[in-house]
Amino acid sequence: MTRRFGAAVALDALSLEVGAGEFVALLGGSGSGKSTLLRLVAGFDRPDAGRILLEGKDITALPPQARDVAMMFQSYALFPHMDVAANIAYGLRRAGMGGRDIAARVAELVGLLRLEGLERRRPSQLSGGQQQRVALARALARRPALVLLDEPLAALDAGLRERTGLELRALQRRTGASFVMVTHDQAEALALADRVALLDTGRIAQFDTPRALYERPATRAVARFLGAANILEADGPVPLDAATPAPAYALRPERIALRPTVPTRNGTEAMVEEVAFRGADTLVLARAPGGLSLRVVLVAGQATPEPGQRVALAWEASALAPLSA
Amino acid sequence: MKRAALCLGLFFLWAPIALMVAYAFSDGRTPYIWGGLSLRWFRALAGNERLLEAAWLSLRIAAAAATLATLLGLVLGWVLARHGPFRGRPLFGALAGAPLVLPEVVMGLSFLMLIVGLQGLTGWPAQRGAMTVWLAHSALGMAFVAVLVQARLAALDPRLEEAAADLGAGPFTVFRTITLPLIMPSLLAGWGLAFTLSLDDVVLASFVSGPGATTLPVHLFSALRLGLTPEANALATLLLGAAGALLLVYALAARWRARVETPSSRE
């Protein structure tokens, strides 16, 4: 699919396939096109080129109300003039379901999302976590084939986010619906999704399982976005010895170790610049000759160097993940 | 110091009104000369058939004009808020806002000439009267309603309507179940404003009303030009009492709603 806004290309010939019952995360920074993609699938926006298929049917031309897709908005978009039960029942009513069936389905969702006792409250009388669950219940009410979640956890307190995320995944497994979640938080994407699509300037940079994405980033951009990884150029100042030839390699900071001596390959001498104790581990920033800055993570219990100290760093050849571009 | 300006201003606003209310209960024949406590001017008011007739006509015109103004204002506010930068939008916006900035006398004159022109061309309306006052007051009121509706629509989260469509509601259902309930406060406020404007208007009505369709302000204006009677004080007292009672009911309702809707516990 392609979507342009004026001269700016928001989505550039992007193609993505989500399996039935799969939980996919669209991960990317602002302007990466992830929200545009979500709005296209929901039907709020039309692609300039390309098609959208849902269970084999072309839904590109259908208006939002005719798509078997439900969206959970980042702001939740709960109807402020309706109570919790009416919010959840809204989609069921539009589907022409009978009053008794609606009540039963609403009760089921209220139980599923632990909203008991809140049915008569207005959205303004709910906490952030409760609002989030109402929004989810409303989206799930009609058992849509595909549920779209726009930053579902972003509006929650940090403390609530982890627990709610795990609940979200459990719920997805129970309902069997496909979930597509947009997020800018890589930890969230890696923790919740079956597969993660990393978007960069309107294209998919990599679409893979969280583990593969983390351990074998495909490009410099992916490695840089996932953060924390050191990027070593093949023709850089540090001599490398990798199994696969590539223009550059990603090296996770926890795969670097302190050694008594510098090996001839896959290692370098460096000057420690900063040391930050982080509880479970210690982060060391070190500068190698040639100006290369390296992030090293030492698990707790290891000896920690002092800033200003000269150290020898080394890593296994298998730790170097080849980057294609 | 800040409080001083407020108190001075309120004193200035209320002093003449307080005197009006006080002397409404005076038995004297001359307004503002105390003649002992009495309700005779309220009784005189109740027996003044021409005034009561004019008041009843004014109320009916005001209700009808407020209703038409609300419908038309909703259309104008909707177009201004939702139709984007269409061709002719600057003109549309200027015309929609014009009644807000037109002096009453200009509006009255122009409306009258419209009616006379229409009469000449089509023979309709056959004569000036309640109908023409109704149209003129609707034109005035719709501009105020349009401003309120436009502001309310602009402040509305567009995601609410998207969410409704996403949940299976067609455009008309979205409007009926989401948009309309959410802009209802502005429609009610607009109706009330249009009603008040119509009920209080002298100039526009003087131009466009005809014989047999004397609204309350038109009647009062001609009576006042002949001379002041204490009946005016009694009438002002009644109006003020009615407005004060409405305001009190509104304030109490708002307080009651705030109490009922305050959550007893939060997660």
Place this chain on the structure above:
Amino acid sequence: MTRAAGWLALGVLVAAPLLIVLGMGFGTATSGVPPVIPPWSASGWQGSLEAWGLVLSDPYYRDALWQSLRLAFITATLCLVLGFGMAMGIAAAPPARQFTWLALVLLPFWTGFLLRVSAWVGLLRDSGWVNTMLMKLGLIEAPLRLLHTEGAMILGMVHAYLPFAVLPLYASLARRDLTLEEAAADLGAGRWRVLFTITLPLAAPALAAAFLLVFIPAVGEVVIPELLGGPEALLVGRAIWQEFFQTLDWPAAAALATALLALLLLPVAAFQRLAAR
């Protein structure tokens, strides 16, 4: 379709009347029903510049326009000063009280415009409350001439239009960021300097709106000059009224109304530019 309905409503109820007034300024007065020969007919253009010539050359009309602008300016300025002080006072009150104060400002509206003006007649006339009280106190021998003066008109107009000024000013002042004023005070500005360098400039759009909301209706005011002003107080609203109802010179009334609109267009356009900034 909605837009078509909007155009229709605006066309019939706003544009058509204004265009007709514009055209009627070129008509010819006559003694008939209606007392005017329109500037156009089936046989083509038959208009005249007579009415415009009259309105532009006769000092009577020029004076009426000028006096109206002057009085409206004084009224709007007084309303702005007093209204700003009141709005500041309301905005400084505890939030729960602000509604009550605002209600007290708005409630006089509902006593009816005419009746409020009539109160001033009763207070200011020779046998009115003020003169009676002053004489009772022995401060004056004979009643002062208070009614039918320019002062009475200004008093009446400020009284009638003050709430128009308070509302937009309050709306703007209640939402202002108080930390800006605290920052200015912290940087050494005194109370008045804070007012003139921070509060007033930031409230400029609301000040302009408040000024216009008073100025525009005041320019065309008919009732207050009629009841509170003297017979010599010939303001433009009253002049239009008289040309229309008494002299039956509709073209002159239309030309005068057009001239008034043209004069008002200037400040309104200036305001829109300010608001758009």
